[in-house]
Amino acid sequence: MTLRTQLLLEATDVAKTYGAVVALRSASLAVRPGEVHALMGANGAGKSTLVKILTGAVRPDSGRIVVGGRERMAHSPAEARRGGVVSVYQEPALIPDLDVRSNLRLTKTPEESFRHWLAELGIENLDFSELARVLPLATLRIIDLARALAIEPDVLMLDEMTAALPANLTERVLAVVDGHRGADRSVIFISHRMIEIAAVCDRATVLREGTTVGVVDMTDGAEERIVELMIGDVAEAVPPRTARRDAGAARPPEATPRLTARSLSAKHKLRDVSFELHRGEVLGVVALEGQGQDELFEILSGSERPDGGEMLLDGAPVTFHHPADAIRAGVVYVAADRADALLMQRSITENIALPLTSRIRQWGWINLVAERTRVDAAVEALQIDARAGGEVRQLSGGNQQKVTIARWVAGGVQTMLCFDPTRGIDIRTKSQIYLLLRDLADAGAAVLFYTSELKEIQLVCDRTIVIFGGRVVAEIDAADSDEPTLLRAAYDLPSDAPADTVTDVAVAGPTTRERST
Amino acid sequence: MSAVAGPIVDTRGRPVVDALVAWARRNGWTLSLIALLAVLLAFTKVINPSYGAPGIQGLAISVLPLALAAVAQAVCVIGGGIDLSIGSMMALTSVVAASQMKDQSEEFGVAVILAVLILGLIIGAVNGAVIVITRVPDIVVTLAMSFVWAGAALLVLKTPAGGSAQWLKDLVLGPAGFDWIPKAAVVLIVVVAVIWIPLRRSTVGLSIYAIGSDRLAAFRSGVAVGPTKVIAYATTGLFAALAGISLTASTGIGNPVPGPYTLMSVAAVVLGGVSLAGGRGGVFGPMIGVLILVLIQNDMAFLSLDPNLALVSQGLILIGVVMFGSLIQWRRSRR
Amino acid sequence: MTSSISTRGARIPGGWSRLLREQPVVPISALLIVIVVIYALVRPGVVNADWAGVILRAAVPLAILAGCQTLTMLTGGIDLSVCAVASMAGFMVASLLHGPGFEIGIAVALTAAALAGLLTGIGVGIFRVHPLIMSLGVSFVVLGLANAWQILTVQSSTGVPPVLRTIGSERLGELLPYSLVVFIPLTALILIGLRRTGFGRMLFAIGDNPTAARLSGARSWQVLITLYVLSALMAALAGLLLSGLTNVASVTLADSLVLPSVAAAVIGGTSIFGGRGGFGGTIVGALILTVISALLTALGFPEAVRQILFGSIIVVVAAAYTRVTSVS
Structure with missing residues (x-):
């Protein structure tokens, strides 16, 4: 005392x-x-x-x-x-x-x-x-x-x-x-x-x-x-029903990956990122805060343009000038921050149906029946609990997050980019989202999944790339992606190397970005 | 127009030249405005060879109220706001001054002017306080308050009337000893210098720039954001009152119907290089901006063109300048 | 594991504030009724069907102009050029009446209005100029050009076309104003358009969260340009009705309606921040302002009191909405 x-x-x-x-x-x-x-x-x-x-x-x-x-x-x-x-x-x-x-x-x-x-x-x-x-x-x-x-x-x-x-x-x-x-x-x-x-x-x-x-x-x-x-x-972190995949099961080698990134770079944050994302797999991305993952997802989703490198979709080079281009090409993005993705004052239906009216030729009369069917199917698939109120901001964080995903599920998913979709939501919703991502991949979609919670990697991903200082520093198979390994890789620590070999870690100078909520 | 001061650390050995270059770069917008103004003046002289001292004096008189209104607008825009009630505040202060000074002694006129200046401070502070307390956006509040102040002006005088003390008229009309220097210009420079320069150099002035530039950083730097905003709007009110008084001084009466000063002040501020996003610019640029806008109007008259085309060109200049400004900003953010 | 989220929902205030937030039409309709009752009490016998017709007739042009503000405010914008455009349209039709004729006049006026709207839309949508500044600048240009046009055509006494006079000011059976013939279809179009078309959805989406709209594939410039053209066309329509109502065609005819049009939309529950509101509330807001004006005139209050009252109402109502809709 x-x-x-x-x-x-x-x-x-x-x-x-x-x-x-x-x-x-x-x-x-x-x-x-x-x-x-x-x-x-x-x-x-x-x-x-x-x-x-x-x-x-x-x-x-x-x-x-x-x-x-x-x-x-x-x-x-x-x-x-x-x-x-x-x-x-x-x-x-x-x-x-x-x-x-x-x-x-x-x-x-x-x-x-x-x-x-x-x-x-x-x-x-x-x-x-x-x-x-x-x-x-x-x-x-x-x-x-x-x-x-x-x-x-x-x-x-x-x-x-x-x-x-x-x-x-x-x-x-x-x-x-x-x-x-x-x-x-x-x-x-x-x-x-x-x-x-x-x-x-x-x-x-x-x-x-x-x-x-x-x-x-x-x-x-x-x-x-x-x-x-x-x-x-x-x-205590393992959800009730894990969707763990047999890590040993080899995927049939595909001729062309769905999405290929080649030496993408941007704004000194992203230096050199290359990877291949195949149909039917969930590719995990692990990084400490501010290692360039934000920029990577912004580029892949068409929000920003890269300074260098190129993107290939089904083997063909693509350039996205606007998220609309990415969406049309079948690449959809679940944003990190729900505040960036949701119309907080509008209804669940309007939020889920938002991409259905975004193009000029969709500006006309809305077929409410067809819309209802699609929205209901999405609400059903994600088990969204809409009882809290008419406006999305009245929903719980977990249900809000489900709405941002349901928006894309309603239209059928080819390629989904998920940036930390389980941040700050309850455990039940988290496991529902894991299962959904697995289901999407099993149905043939390609999913890129960044998460700040390393234990999710093993539950969801087939492979994982680790980004540090704007570069891919490791690729880890599902079998090896236990948390200590991932964390060491994320800190760019060799698993058994003495500490003084990593002093120049500090040279990579990415800023961390504070994200509210 | 931040004043350059203090030793500039330099390793290349030409501090003076480098300082000048740095100053010119930082004040590039204002310098190009001055160049534009010079071109316009030359153009005026060409199309109207008899343009001389009387023309300059007329220009100064017609510019004075608008220049003060632009300064008023600049202060709150620098603080991250916008005041759409400046025209109404000018009308109110003008009619109060004119109605109280009519048929009164010269000495009483001094008291009236002082009272009107305080009135300006108060109504400006009311604008700011309503914004801070209700958290309703600046645009909506000042738009609504423009009704209130214009209505109040109508309560004071129903039609243009009143009078002005003789000393007040003498203060702005005519040349200041030398034909080429109009009194109105001297008054403008003195008034702005006496109020704005000390304010700008004080911590309060820095705080106004700070809340306009980056509210969060200002808060974290220990700036009292709310009170600073009220002070910025009070200063706007004070300059609006000065503008209103100058209207009374130059016309000899008070008009309860607001002139086009609000919109013109926004145009002048934008033209003068003050960022509508706040935190950037000064009051000197907007004053040059006013001169340019008024000169264009004059030149239209000299060319015996329809004066309404001056309105069109002012509108086009406003649009062009803001579009250009946001284009620059957009390109900068892309990098 | 303990989850890092609680499911405690956002604060949901009950009673009136909830009503004000979710169904603003109900409380402000109650306000309208209260004002009408006050009118009936201070001026007994005046409030009847005939009076209602007169009020309605006067409210229609204001409601349409307020509709322009509503639509633009839904996207987080504002259109201060509506009154210049409205006056210009009314004047143009009148000035072309004796030469090219009524139909040509209407066509020219609407085309000019659409061009003005296009200019505003390009500035707001593509150059990202603040809508307030952009529409202000456009209103300068329109007013100046209309003035120049006035001098060019040297119309000393411009006659308002009889058709417009009939639609604008006469009433069916001395009761229902003919302007409803224009207003009711327009209202239906706006109300249904906001609810049942993709364009309406986009207005709300862009105003609520431009980032979300963008991430969902919306190109906001397309929406904004269309919107400001529509707004200018509606303003032109209002100008035609107004010139018919007042039997005046002048280039400053609608100038005094700028601020009331914003006020009507704000009172009607449309948020200046965007994403929230509707035309129904705006119509009630326009009626409230019209009745208050009539009441103050009937009581012999000067114009000054009306203005001060309007200004105060806007601040109070905007503050109330800000309070009930802000997430703490």
């Missing part, structure tokens, strides 16, 4: 719900003075939400926050800052249309101290009259960090600080973080890179699905322990 009073920052049972989605269920975090504390968790575990709550950017539904022995709930970042709690967010909090100097004035940052930290972090000759919008992302993040350090906060939170940085800057940042722990100062450090955590952190708190599942002292073997905690008890 004496320890408790010495804590610099303590959050207890913090919960936060966005509409129907629980971002944090019961998160707790205790930071001792003078330590670098890692906050770990898989995608969507609630790390960023917790940081936002601690800095007052988001108000929690419940929970207690104690800073420096006094209970305090900040209502804005400015208030948290005055209380000595400062965060460097994933998106730099610099005003794009103001120059660096004005940005400093806006936050009342002492310029001398800022210059000192900037030099310490390895950026010299920064033109203070340059607009923030023209500076590269890495520089912006360093400026953001130097600005935070300049006001000497008690608690400094770094959310994926090293994600956008080249290797030399990453080293400087880690050195500064290492040196920053003082008598009374602490750092909360969020990173996907285990190697960095091991290098600078004293302890790690692990979140899983919005709940704190453990605190680990960073001694030898801590990495394994963290991975175990992040994954959770595998036994």
